[in-house]
Amino acid sequence: MSFEDSMVVSAVAFEKTCSLEGSGESNGMELKEGRIKKRVTKEVKCELVNFDSLPDYFKDNEFILGYYRCEWPLRETILSIFSIHNETLNVWTHLIGFLIFLSLTIFTATMIPREMNVPSMQQSSSQVTEASLPMKQSGVIACLPSPLPVDELETSTPASSIWHLPELLVNCLPKRFSHARNITNPCILISVTDHMANIISQLLMKEVTRWPFFAFLCGAMFCLLTSSICHLIFCHSKRTAYIMLRLDYTGITALIVTSFYPLVYYSFLCEPFYCHLYMSFITAFGLATILVSLVPVFQTAEFRSVRAGLFFCMGVSGLVPIMHKLIAFHHRPEAILSTGYELLMGTFYGLGVVVYATRIPERCMPGKFDIVGHSHQLFHVLVIAGAYAHYLAGLVYLKWRDTEGC
Ligand SMILES: [Zn+2]
Numbered sequence: 001m002s003f004e005d006s007m008v009v010s011a012v013a014f015e016k017t018c019s020l021e022g023s024g025e026s027n028g029m030e031l032k033e034g035r036i037k038k039r040v041t042k043e044v045k046c047e048l049v050n051f052d053s054l055p056d057y058f059k060d061n062e063f064i065l066g067y068y069r070c071e072w073p074l075r076e077t078i079l080s081i082f083s084i085h086n087e088t089l090n091v092w093t094h095l096i097g098f099l100i101f102l103s104l105t106i107f108t109a110t111m112i113p114r115e116m117n118v119p120s121m122q123q124s125s126s127q128v129t130e131a132s133l134p135m136k137q138s139g140v141i142a143c144l145p146s147p148l149p150v151d152e153l154e155t156s157t158p159a160s161s162i163w164h165l166p167e168l169l170v171n172c173l174p175k176r177f178s179h180a181r182n183i184t185n186p187c188i189l190i191s192v193t194d195h196m197a198n199i200i201s202q203l204l205m206k207e208v209t210r211w212p213f214f215a216f217l218c219g220a221m222f223c224l225l226t227s228s229i230c231h232l233i234f235c236h237s238k239r240t241a242y243i244m245l246r247l248d249y250t251g252i253t254a255l256i257v258t259s260f261y262p263l264v265y266y267s268f269l270c271e272p273f274y275c276h277l278y279m280s281f282i283t284a285f286g287l288a289t290i291l292v293s294l295v296p297v298f299q300t301a302e303f304r305s306v307r308a309g310l311f312f313c314m315g316v317s318g319l320v321p322i323m324h325k326l327i328a329f330h331h332r333p334e335a336i337l338s339t340g341y342e343l344l345m346g347t348f349y350g351l352g353v354v355v356y357a358t359r360i361p362e363r364c365m366p367g368k369f370d371i372v373g374h375s376h377q378l379f380h381v382l383v384i385a386g387a388y389a390h391y392l393a394g395l396v397y398l399k400w401r402d403t404e405g406c
Pocket residue numbers: 090227231376380
């Protein structure tokens with residue numbers, strides 16, 4: 001079956017469903033005629049139509065010429081997720097993106113602390129040498145580099161102290177055990193201390209708070225899911241389109257705003273003034289953008305560039321805390337690496353905005369990219385790539401602050 005044939009079959013299937021809804025009422029000729037009229041009307045509604053047939057409020061991209069759904073019943077609109085039209089890939093790209101970020105969130109919540117801590121613990125223990133085995137006081141707390149009151153230990157012990165527990169434990173061994181090292185294989189000693197350190201680290205480890213990172217992950221999932229739903233059902237009616245497009249803009253704004261949180265929070269963990277300043281600024285900017293997007297004129301086709309420009313400015317304002325971070329922490333490899341990922345993210349997002357605003361490639365060959373390859377699909381893929389680059393930057397921040405604390 002050719003692609004065109006499958007399109008016809010798909011459209012016919014919807015026509016049948018719609019015409020069944022129209023039957024079931026009437027006696028007499030007039031009602032019968034009315035029923036026929038109703039059936040015809042519904043059949044027309046469930047067809048894929050061309051751009052020229054769309055009402056003005058649905059016209060958005062004149063370079064996509066065909067395969068539009070227009071004012072279909074809600075049930076058929078939702079079921080059209082499994083049929084082919086010019087929004088199918090827009091729906092699925094972000095739905096798959098949502099599932100990817102849901103998996104990353106679960107992975108981060110369940111695996112990342114262990115993945116990051118255990119190898120480092122082992123690395124620490126492997127660095128233990130005989131030279132690092134001087135006799136010292138017994139007792140773990142007393143052997144920490146900067147002894148702390150017990151009640152402060154849980155809140156202020158930097159993760160780095162915990163990551164060096166094997167060395168600390170070896171230093172803290174009772175005399176008789178330390179004397180024994182002269183006749184015991186050091187590997188056994190290290191193995192014992194490594195095991196003890198892992199147990200104790202579970203009790204003492206105070207990781208840096210994760211909420212800014214999970215806020216970003218939630219922002220990404222919200223953006224991707226709302227976008228997917230929007231593309232699926234906005235064609236149902238003018239009112240649905242009105243609501244869905246605003247939800248879509250809110251999702252984009254949420255992604256941009258929450259993308260700032262890990263960057264700002266972890267970079268300026270030890271400088272609350274800048275941390276609060278940047279986070280307040282971007283949150284206020286995001287709320288203002290959502291309010292502006294509620295104005296009806298904002299979503300008209302003429303405001304395409306304004307929309308793109310506003311989101312672009314919000315994203316570009318992230319350069320300020322990034323530059324600040326580079327100046328303040330230029331000697332830190334974590335700052336350089338995370339900035340690299342952020343530049344990659346900015347490149348993806350910037351490219352996405354350019355593609356979105358210019359409507360390349362369909363502008364060059366109108367009608368040739370209606371189903372596959374039009375600018376909005378490329379924009380979706382670039383958004384997912386950008387968000388993933390930011391996720392990688394977030395992992396760098398977590399490791400940095402888990403290791404160093406404040
Ligand atoms: Zn979209």
